[in-house]
Amino acid sequence: MGAAFKRFCARFCCCCCFSDDESEEEKEPLISPDTLEYFDREAKKRREQEQNLWSEPGDPSHSERDDDRILYNLIQNRNQTRRGSLAHRRLSVDIEGMRDLRREVRDKWKMILENLGFMAEAESLLTVSASASYDRMKNASASRTLLHTLHSETSIFNTREAPPERYLFILDRLIYLDAAEDFLAKARRFYPKRDADDEDEDNPLAVNLPLLLARVNRTMNREGSDDEDERLDEEDGSGREEDNF
Secondary structure, three states: OOHHHHHHHHHHOOOOOOOHHHHHHHHOOOOOHHHHHHHHHHHHHHHHHHHHOOOOOOOOOOOOOHHHHHHHHHHHHHHOOOOOOHHHHHHHHHHHHHHHHHHHHHHHHHHHHHHOOOOOOHHHHHOOOOOOOHHHOOOHHHHHHHHHHHHHHEOOOOOOOOOOOHHHHHHHHHHHOOOHHHHHHHHHHHOEOOOHHHHHHHOOOOOOHHHHHHHHHHHHHHHHHHHHHHHHHHHHHHHHHHHHO
């Protein structure tokens, strides 16, 4: 039925001019549940990428690099602990410590990009999705050379460990835009190389990965002990209440 005829029926007819099939058809959602679920999964992936800033964004297992593997294990272990427990709080502190360190590096890159004039484009240039592929890079070799130079000649990264691979893709974009050398010059100016001792003193967010991994294992073991102690305390408290009666 045409839309005009339907409006005529609704206004002037006392009977219903629409069949049950048409009513059911009009009530069907425009987007299927499967499509909505897909959009929800994709949005969740983007939020996770933005939150964790994986060093190796194309690795879905987050196991190829030590720093990614430790952060992923921390998150998984926290998901398995009781919310509000001591272990859960300790794991949350360690997780946020690693995330803050990654956000600080990203903020340094953003500041330089904005200083170069990429005020509106900085966020897009810094976004690296899980679908990033080395095969699609136009200047892979030059990007890796620049990344090594930034790591060895500046303090733009907060660790002496290998620099995050995600920044290879950003440098590839800057080379394409003919802005990579200018970025390197700005990085040398704003974040000159410091001595190792100075880096440790000036960077309170620095993460000792082996130590952090050991703390994860200890925390998980302590979680089991804490739960057992709480259970025994509850049983002991119940026994005392019975004695009082």
